[in-house]
Amino acid sequence: MGQTLSTLAYLVSSVLFILALRGLSHPETSRRGNMFGMVGMGIAILATMFSKGMGFGGIALVIAGLAIGGTIGTIVAQRIQMTALPQLVAAFHSLVGMAAVFVAAGAFYAPMSFGIGTHEHIHAQSLIEMSLGVAIGAITFSGSVIAFAKLAGKMSGAPITFAGQHWLNLALGILLVILIIAFVATGSGVLFWLIALLSFALGFLLIIPIGGADMPVVVSMLNSYSGWAAAGIGFTIGNLLLIITGALVGASGAILSYIMCKGMNRSIINVLLGGFGSEGGAAAGGGGDADRPPVKAGSPEDAAYMMKNAQKIIVVPGYGMAVAQAQQVLREMADLLKKEGVEIKYAIHPVAGRMPGHMNVLLAEANVPYDEVFELEEINPEFADADVAFVIGANDVTNPAAKTDKSSAIYGMPILDVERAKTVFFIKRGMASGYAGVENELFFRPNTMMLFGDAKKVTQEIVQALQR
Amino acid sequence: MNATELANQAQATALRALDLAEAARRAAEYAAPVAAAAEPFLYLLTIFLLACFVGYHVVWNVTPALHSPLMGVTNAISSVIVVGAILAAGTADTTIARIFGFLAVTLAAVNIFGGFMVTRRMLAMFKKKGS
Numbered sequence: 001m002g003q004t005l006s007t008l009a010y011l012v013s014s015v016l017f018i019l020a021l022r023g024l025s026h027p028e029t030s031r032r033g034n035m036f037g038m039v040g041m042g043i044a045i046l047a048t049m050f051s052k053g054m055g056f057g058g059i060a061l062v063i064a065g066l067a068i069g070g071t072i073g074t075i076v077a078q079r080i081q082m083t084a085l086p087q088l089v090a091a092f093h094s095l096v097g098m099a100a101v102f103v104a105a106g107a108f109y110a111p112m113s114f115g116i117g118t119h120e121h122i123h124a125q126s127l128i129e130m131s132l133g134v135a136i137g138a139i140t141f142s143g144s145v146i147a148f149a150k151l152a153g154k155m156s157g158a159p160i161t162f163a164g165q166h167w168l169n170l171a172l173g174i175l176l177v178i179l180i181i182a183f184v185a186t187g188s189g190v191l192f193w194l195i196a197l198l199s200f201a202l203g204f205l206l207i208i209p210i211g212g213a214d215m216p217v218v219v220s221m222l223n224s225y226s227g228w229a230a231a232g233i234g235f236t237i238g239n240l241l242l243i244i245t246g247a248l249v250g251a252s253g254a255i256l257s258y259i260m261c262k263g264m265n266r267s268i269i270n271v272l273l274g275g276f277g278s279e280g281g282a283a284a285g286g287g288g289d290a291d292r293p294p295v296k297a298g299s300p301e302d303a304a305y306m307m308k309n310a311q312k313i314i315v316v317p318g319y320g321m322a323v324a325q326a327q328q329v330l331r332e333m334a335d336l337l338k339k340e341g342v343e344i345k346y347a348i349h350p351v352a353g354r355m356p357g358h359m360n361v362l363l364a365e366a367n368v369p370y371d372e373v374f375e376l377e378e379i380n381p382e383f384a385d386a387d388v389a390f391v392i393g394a395n396d397v398t399n400p401a402a403k404t405d406k407s408s409a410i411y412g413m414p415i416l417d418v419e420r421a422k423t424v425f426f427i428k429r430g431m432a433s434g435y436a437g438v439e440n441e442l443f444f445r446p447n448t449m450m451l452f453g454d455a456k457k458v459t460q461e462i463v464q465a466l467q468r
Numbered sequence: 469m470n471a472t473e474l475a476n477q478a479q480a481t482a483l484r485a486l487d488l489a490e491a492a493r494r495a496a497e498y499a500a501p502v503a504a505a506a507e508p509f510l511y512l513l514t515i516f517l518l519a520c521f522v523g524y525h526v527v528w529n530v531t532p533a534l535h536s537p538l539m540g541v542t543n544a545i546s547s548v549i550v551v552g553a554i555l556a557a558g559t560a561d562t563t564i565a566r567i568f569g570f571l572a573v574t575l576a577a578v579n580i581f582g583g584f585m586v587t588r589r590m591l592a593m594f595k596k597k598g599s
Contacts, residue, residue: 021541065553
């Protein structure tokens with residue numbers, strides 16, 4: 001395939017990728033969008049396979065790689081549980097990072113294939129781009145591996161901090177810059193691998209101080225990095241498709257990180273410096289417990305009776321619901337209530353779940369129609385005319401202290417205004433604090449009734465009471 | 469000024485001009501790769517920045533309910549890095565580069581198939597009321 005033709009094919013792929021993202025503006029168009037993405041990728045792969053200089057052996061090698069990787073990817077994607085989606089995405093990001101490192105290594109050991117020089121002399125500019133690609137790719141790899149381990153519970157989600165951590169990272173960062181300069185000056189293979197090794201270490205060190213609950217931001221950020229890594233490789237080998245796609249992915253991840261940070265009212269710097277949620281934060285709630293009114297506890301039967309007679313119920317699901325695997329039985333409860341003529345809506349906080357939009361997928365999996373699920377800004381004005389707010393597995397995102405108590409650790413965080421509902425049912429195992437270590441003022445409100453127990457068990461008991 | 473002097477001066481001027489031409493040639497030779505490298509770089513940079521803007525606008529239009537599928541799709545398309553991997557695996561003149569290319573093709577393929585498949589699974593679950 002000639003140069004012009006393959007460039008045209010890459011252009012078509014770029015447009016198809018943009019359309020794939022465009023399709024995600026609505027669930028109805030999203031499936032077609034995903035199809036556009038697949039076609040775009042197919043065109044890109046075929047155009048490259050039939051480009052100049054590809055021998056029969058080369059094509060066979062590529063097909064073997066595609067077959068092995070494709071089989072693994074397909075099996076994993078079919079078997080993965082939707083609750084495990086965040087760690088799957090983290091694992092996938094690590095693969096993109098590693099692939100970027102390998103492609104850069106391939107370019108380094110075969111510069112003529114990419115038109116960036118000869119074995120003796122690679123253009124300085126290509127060396128700069130190559131080292132950036134390697135560094136970002138390697139950081140994405142090791143950072144994603146840590147994110148994966150934390151999300152999958154293979155290592156503690158608690159932040160790992162030590163004295164002088166940020167200084168160490170800064171020193172390593174400076175060392176990395178020095179190595180890159182030396183690499184560009186000499187083109188030495190040893191320096192190439194030193195850059196890779198140092199970046200692996202840096203990716204690891206950057207993510208360990210970040211707590212498990214901040215992983216939504218980390219996963220989005222690594223998503224962004226994987227895009228920048230692809231763009232970096234695109235600059236190295238002068239490929240427009242890689243540059244355009246890398247920019248799209250990089251922008252997407254950056255926007256998601258921003259949305260997640262805003263959902264927690266924290267700056268990205270604050271998240272990245274880490275350590276959040278490591279202190280007990282017992283004093284953060286302020287005020288003594290002595291002057292607190294007692295907590296009202298109710299039974300599932302009480303809740304069933306009151307909800308049956310309600311007109312409008314807003315369900316507020318949180319990650320605790322997913323942990324308890326309560327989404328199916330929650331939807332059964334909603335179905336029974338709908339038969340009684342109750343209007344049901346679901347309210348999703350931006351940081352509910354362990355990755356952006358995770359809760360929407362979990363509800364969709366439990367057959368909750370997407371037009372019953374609403375975002376924070378849409379649903380907040382509606383709590384005032386709701387009879388019941390049913391909080392299941394969420395905590396900090398419902399704490400009214402975020403609006404009033406300036407001393408609170410979560411002050412300023414956008415929250416769901418559940419306290420405006422006539423009655424709030426709050427399912428919870430015990431009186432423990434949420435991840436921010438802040439006591440929830442909501443528990444002590446006169447219109448709140450606590451339903452103590454496991455989210456799935458309590459909801460099942462409500463369902464049984466409704467069926468009676 | 470007689471004819472001989474004039475001829476000598478002319479010769480000297482001609483030699484200086486030759487020197488200058490030679491210097492210019494050397495400068496041009498030195499500058500050519502720099503210029504040749506800078507121009508495509510600026511071109512690529514332009515495309516890159518424009519693509520960032522396109523990405524910014526398209527992604528803000530994505531409904532928050534579909535942010536997880538968005539991550540699935542972006543993860544799959546960022547594996548377009550497979551293009552570089554295929555070139556390394558298929559056209560490299562050293563064995564080591566071919567091995568790296570092959571490994572990169574395999575890793576990227578896991579992502580491409582896995583990313584698109586898992587996104588398809590997610591999107592298939594989003595249903596409207598009553599359907």
